Amino acid sequence: MFRSICRGPVQRSFRYSLLSRLDSTNLASITQLHVCTANNRGSEFPDLNTSVDVHKHKLERPKPTPKITKDELKTLEKDTKGSLIPETLKQMENDADFQMNMENLKKLGQKKLTKEERIKRQRALNDLGIPSFRDFVKSASTDSNGDLYSLLRKTPIEIFQLNIGLYCNQACSHCHVESSPKRKEMMNRQTAEKCLEVLSNSPSIHTVDITGGAPELCSEFRFLAKRSKELGLNVIDRCNLTALLEPGQEDTAQFLADNEIIVIASLPCYSAKNVNIQRGAGVFNKSIQSLLLLNSLGYGKPSSPLQLHLVYNPLGAFLAPSQADLEVKYKEELWDNFGIEFNNLFTITNMPVKRFADFLYRRNELKDYMHLLVRNFNGNSMEGLMCRNYININWDGKLFDCDFNQQLDMPMRKVKSQGNASPNEHTGNRGPSIWDINSTSEVEDLRIVTDSHCFGCTAGLGSSCQGTTV
Ligand code: SF4
Ligand code: SF4
Numbered sequence: 001m002f003r004s005i006c007r008g009p010v011q012r013s014f015r016y017s018l019l020s021r022l023d024s025t026n027l028a029s030i031t032q033l034h035v036c037t038a039n040n041r042g043s044e045f046p047d048l049n050t051s052v053d054v055h056k057h058k059l060e061r062p063k064p065t066p067k068i069t070k071d072e073l074k075t076l077e078k079d080t081k082g083s084l085i086p087e088t089l090k091q092m093e094n095d096a097d098f099q100m101n102m103e104n105l106k107k108l109g110q111k112k113l114t115k116e117e118r119i120k121r122q123r124a125l126n127d128l129g130i131p132s133f134r135d136f137v138k139s140a141s142t143d144s145n146g147d148l149y150s151l152l153r154k155t156p157i158e159i160f161q162l163n164i165g166l167y168c169n170q171a172c173s174h175c176h177v178e179s180s181p182k183r184k185e186m187m188n189r190q191t192a193e194k195c196l197e198v199l200s201n202s203p204s205i206h207t208v209d210i211t212g213g214a215p216e217l218c219s220e221f222r223f224l225a226k227r228s229k230e231l232g233l234n235v236i237d238r239c240n241l242t243a244l245l246e247p248g249q250e251d252t253a254q255f256l257a258d259n260e261i262i263v264i265a266s267l268p269c270y271s272a273k274n275v276n277i278q279r280g281a282g283v284f285n286k287s288i289q290s291l292l293l294l295n296s297l298g299y300g301k302p303s304s305p306l307q308l309h310l311v312y313n314p315l316g317a318f319l320a321p322s323q324a325d326l327e328v329k330y331k332e333e334l335w336d337n338f339g340i341e342f343n344n345l346f347t348i349t350n351m352p353v354k355r356f357a358d359f360l361y362r363r364n365e366l367k368d369y370m371h372l373l374v375r376n377f378n379g380n381s382m383e384g385l386m387c388r389n390y391i392n393i394n395w396d397g398k399l400f401d402c403d404f405n406q407q408l409d410m411p412m413r414k415v416k417s418q419g420n421a422s423p424n425e426h427t428g429n430r431g432p433s434i435w436d437i438n439s440t441s442e443v444e445d446l447r448i449v450t451d452s453h454c455f456g457c458t459a460g461l462g463s464s465c466q467g468t469t470v
Helices: 008-024 027-033 070-079 085-094 096-108 110-127 133-140 189-200 221-230 252-258 272-279 283-296 323-338 354-362 366-375 403-407 452-456
Strands: 159-163 207-211 234-239 262-266 308-312 344-347 390-393
Touching (some): 070 283, 110 354, 110 452, 159 403, 189 221, 207 221, 262 283, 272 283, 283 308, 283 323, 308 323, 323 344, 366 452
Parallel strands (some): 159 207, 159 390, 207 234, 262 308, 308 344
16 A cells, blocks of 8 residues: 555655665664655665554655845845834824724723723623633533643742733734833833842742743843843743844844843744734844844754744634644745744744734624634643743732733732732732742642633643643
């Protein structure tokens, strides 16, 4: 049977792949090639078995020369100079959805708007006859699924996620933190120092994940990144790519490389049109120029310690395709067209919160989207939920289970040392703040605060800041 499908070009490309591996590695790697040509090959090949999972076998293709020419690279570099902010502000002014949001914000205030958003989501679920997330999970805990409900508690914290400010040079249509150049909230030095003190008392943490807004444009970014590295921790910069090209940021990419900071960068598509629709005019070219810059410093190269990962999120109300398959496609497209390399692709689900929730509501699609998420609930995704081993801290030091809860103003449950003091003396909020803890061990085993948006994390293969959770 195999003989009939393993002919001609397939066999030729297989030979290429095998020979190139033999040149560069050792004979042991042959066993991973799962030879399907064992019966019709020349006698120089060893006999090996083919496993049944033939769909998992990938043939390596020779890398073509990237299409982009030297002149085009020069033009790209020239055209992507200057700040994106004037363009972003112009687009915000001309965008009816943004204007409506701003008016509502002025009229109702952030707190009331967030409450309304949560009511709309819950109403959509009520219309579908679906209970709250917590009750849903309880009822999904069966003998075969295991006790899913017990997973909704904090484990030892491994990742310390800092949202250091909402200022951003972009204003993307799906942004769940509603960032833009108009947001000025930023972490100050006093709060940054307290975060570092807690970090130094928290041995279970291995990674500091710095996000925003555009974190590099926030005043405390370099201080936090450098000091966290000195504590021996991994540091992630959640980078929108274009921030690296803003005036005044000329040495930021070099700073990232010098400190071996992991870059996780948003690029929702490899096509200019799709990226510009979701993230704003001119964003695609600047993103490509930044990726080339990061590659030139060693980021994303196979033998380099400098890690560069990309993030895909769907452009509309649908779930992401397979992370592994899409990664192959991204790698091909970005290499073939621009000569860009990166390590891994993370796919994340669009959470029905903030701008994306408004987008769905205005199009009368919120109910359908919630239904899609619930229909695709996957109990296996729950063990890897990021709210279990993350702690999330906002720019003024409030504590949350995750970044989404932060945006919905749903603080973490009270920690013991907080007592009954209410509101919190540092933040004016009822929930705990970084000033209430000495170590993240104090939040272990707390119940995670959930709501209807959590269905976004448990749909399909699950979703987190590190991609799928299954
Ligand atoms: S999605 Fe990221 S890049 Fe876009 S506005 Fe929000 S924080 Fe900025
Ligand atoms: S939104 Fe996701 S990460 Fe956050 S609490 Fe809900 S399930 Fe956990």
